[in-house]
Amino acid sequence: MAATVILRQYEEMDEEMDENEIDTDYYDDRRVSFLAITQTIIDSMIESPLENSLASAAYWIVIRQEIYYAFSRESIPHMRFDANRWRNTSIANSIIMFAGEVATWCWGQKNPGEWTQLKLREQQLAHDCMGEIEPILELGADRAKGRIFPTVWYSFDVQVTAIQHFRLAQMILIAESPYLEKATRATHRKAEAQVRSIVLNLCGIALGHLRIQPALVNAVIAVTLYGEYFTDQEERNALLGIINRTKELHAWPMRKPYQTLKRRWEEVDNAEL
Structure with a gap:
């Protein structure tokens, strides 16, 4: 989970760059999208929340990443989460x-x-x-x-x-x-x-x-x-x-x-x- 969070940030930074700045031999349309993986983290944490853990920290960083992505791209956040599950946050x-x-x-x-x-x-x-x-x-x-x-x-x-x-x-x-x-x-x-x-x-x-x-x-x-x-x-x-x-x-x-x-x-x- 922690590795996915880090890789998702690199993915965001790659998308900030123009296509001609990216090494096309390495970055192509077949590369992994870590957004789907981070969404899996969110879903699993909602179903089985783990308090005071690295998994919980990764969950909240994922939420912040997708909100940052939404603000910087001026688009709807690509995430599903149930705020009612975290009333005591x-x-x-x-x-x-x-x-x-x-x-x-x-x-x-x-x-x-x-x-x-x-x-x-x-x-x-x-x-x-x-x-x-x-x-x-x-x-x-x-x-x-x-x-x-x-x-x-x-x-x-x-x-x-x-x-x-x-x-x-x-x-x-x-x-x-x-x-x-x-x-x-x-x-x-x-x-x-x-x-x-x-x-x-x-x-x-x-x-x-x-x-x-x-x-x-x-x-x-x-x-x-x-x-x-x-x-x-x-x-x-x-x-x-x-x-x-x-x-x-x-x-x-x-x-x-x-x-x-x-x-x-x-x-x-x-x-x-």
């Missing part, structure tokens, strides 16, 4: 599952009734969990000093994981609200400002916890999803810096996020008013 894992539910809604049918239920779930999680995910330091951005991102520090890695997934889910529910379609321009501006604030917050959290490898990746996801909401050049440069930092520190393929962001900025800049 940790706060972080509860929030991760919530993020998966939001991804399923966002890149699925986007039913307005489901959005309302997710917002209620968000409020319940905020009420139940936020008290245990308080930062030990939080300073606002200071443009005068060249600090585009806020400074946010947490005591534990698990808090960073939890809050980043919560903010990602929260950001999507704001940006993709079905009620924005017929809303006033002022309401749209308010929603866009909230989304920008969350993106900057996610980046600030990542920069404050560089030793936690997924933190920067989560920030890149936020930048890729809603980076087009930024029109200020200084802020845009700072967002590109997050992508470059992720590539430098973790050697993660960043060409596609970079190209996606640049393309969306060009579309915004060339749009007719």
